[in-house]
Amino acid sequence: MHSDPVSSTSLPPVPIAAPHGAGMANFALAIGGLAIGTGEFASMSILPIVAADLHTDLPHMGHMISAYALGVVFGAPLIAIFLARMPKKAMLVMLMALYAAGNLLSAAAPAYGSLLLARFVAGIPHGAYFGVAALVAAAMAVPEKRGQAVSRVLLGLTIANIFGVPLATWLSQAFGWRSAFLVVGVLGVVTALMVRRYVPFIAAGDASVRRELGVFRRAQVWVTLLMVSVGFGGLFAVYTYVTPTLLEITRVSPNMVAVLLALIGVGMTLGNLVGGWLADRSRLWTIFGALVWNVVALTAFYYTSANAWAVAINLFLIGCGIAVAPAVQTRLMDVAGDAQTVTAALNHSAFNCANAAGAWFGGMAIAHGLGLQSTGLVGAMLALGGIVVLGVSVLMERRAMPAAVPA
Numbered sequence: 538m539h540s541d542p543v544s545s546t547s548l549p550p551v552p553i554a555a556p557h558g559a560g561m562a563n564f565a566l567a568i569g570g571l572a573i574g575t576g577e578f579a580s581m582s583i584l585p586i587v588a589a590d591l592h593t594d595l596p597h598m599g600h601m602i603s604a605y606a607l608g609v610v611f612g613a614p615l616i617a618i619f620l621a622r623m624p625k626k627a628m629l630v631m632l633m634a635l636y637a638a639g640n641l642l643s644a645a646a647p648a649y650g651s652l653l654l655a656r657f658v659a660g661i662p663h664g665a666y667f668g669v670a671a672l673v674a675a676a677m678a679v680p681e682k683r684g685q686a687v688s689r690v691l692l693g694l695t696i697a698n699i700f701g702v703p704l705a706t707w708l709s710q711a712f713g714w715r716s717a718f719l720v721v722g723v724l725g726v727v728t729a730l731m732v733r734r735y736v737p738f739i740a741a742g743d744a745s746v747r748r749e750l751g752v753f754r755r756a757q758v759w760v761t762l763l764m765v766s767v768g769f770g771g772l773f774a775v776y777t778y779v780t781p782t783l784l785e786i787t788r789v790s791p792n793m794v795a796v797l798l799a800l801i802g803v804g805m806t807l808g809n810l811v812g813g814w815l816a817d818r819s820r821l822w823t824i825f826g827a828l829v830w831n832v833v834a835l836t837a838f839y840y841t842s843a844n845a846w847a848v849a850i851n852l853f854l855i856g857c858g859i860a861v862a863p864a865v866q867t868r869l870m871d872v873a874g875d876a877q878t879v880t881a882a883l884n885h886s887a888f889n890c891a892n893a894a895g896a897w898f899g900g901m902a903i904a905h906g907l908g909l910q911s912t913g914l915v916g917a918m919l920a921l922g923g924i925v926v927l928g929v930s931v932l933m934e935r936r937a938m939p940a941a942v943p944a
Contacts, residue, residue, distance in 0.1 A: 570693025608660020637725025688813025698802025768923015771916025804856020838913030
């Protein structure tokens with residue numbers, strides 16, 4: 538298995554030194570991931586609590602997840618394009634300040650409509666933050682270890698599912714759902730301060746709106762984004778409705794929900810670390826393997842959801858499917874050419890298209906009486922669709938540049 542070709546376009550030829558070391562800089566970036574991951578995934582775990590408080594049924598309250606995802610989808614490319622000439626450190630501080638504001642507005646939202654708007658605002662900086670943070674992490678690493686550098690940034694996102702989401706779920710049960718968004722808003726402020734202190738200055742270079750817009754002419758970028766949007770909607774189809782599934786189908790106690798959600802986070806953290814290592818060896822094979830893994834793990838959810846021990850193992854395995862994230866992020870860097878910033882941000886737009894699609898298709902299956910456990914089968918079908926799109930991407934690449942495709 539050979540390594541995929543690495544594009545260093547728009548990335549420095551040698552690692553950039555951070556003022557207090559790369560470790561502290563990556564830690565600051567990862568805290569941002571912890572804040573964003575907690576806000577994004579906790580929204581799903583506390584869905585029944587929010588729905589009950591606002592007197593809304595579960596499928597309609599799922600629109601809160603879609604509103605956030607749409608904020609990511611629209612915000613990520615627009616911010617990356619129109620702020621292309623802003624130094625990356627300043628952009629990261631601004632994005633985390635906006636994220637904190639969106640979550641504080643969510644905590645204060647008086648009704649269903651205002652909450653949807655607040656979640657949309659909170660989603661706007663999500664993709665651009667992760668995209669720019671990935672570029673900064675890659676700039677501090679040697680080229681052959683950029684996949685692992687990206688995985689360290691995403692570590693905060695996965696650890697959020699071990700500590701942040703269970704904590705937010707517990708807070709929501711004990712003090713109301715608004716407390717969860719308040720904590721996330723505070724984490725956003727802390728991240729902005731840490732980024733300002735520990736992350737190195739990286740100039741925008743010769744980036745421009747015109748150059749960043751050039752990414753939309755690259756077919757391989759579009760196909761890769763489509764693969765993410767389709768293939769990883771399955772994870773979100775299950776995760777969006779996992780709390781009511783555990784309560785109504787598995788019939789665990791509310792206190793056990795936090796433990797089971799933490800198992801997803803453990804799987805995500807392990808998968809992310811392994812995925813970063815694998816991505817530095819072959820991005821395409823890592824993506825393919827993760828999609829196949831998701832088909833199997835999500836299908837199993839339909840059959841394991843009635844048994845607490847079986848579903849616990851299954852949720853850990855579903856979490857491991859996030860191993861794809863570093864591979865997809867670095868593959869997009871490879872095919873982006875000069876438009877690195879917007880392409881890195883678009884990856885998270887694609888993941889949130891997957892988020893919105895998974896929540897929508899899962900909600901449709903439930904609304905049509907197929908049962909909460911049917912979200913596993915919906916997710917498996919979406920993962921199969923991702924494999925098909927990945928196949929198209931590989932065929933396109935073989936036709937355009939046969940020697941660049943790994944064996």
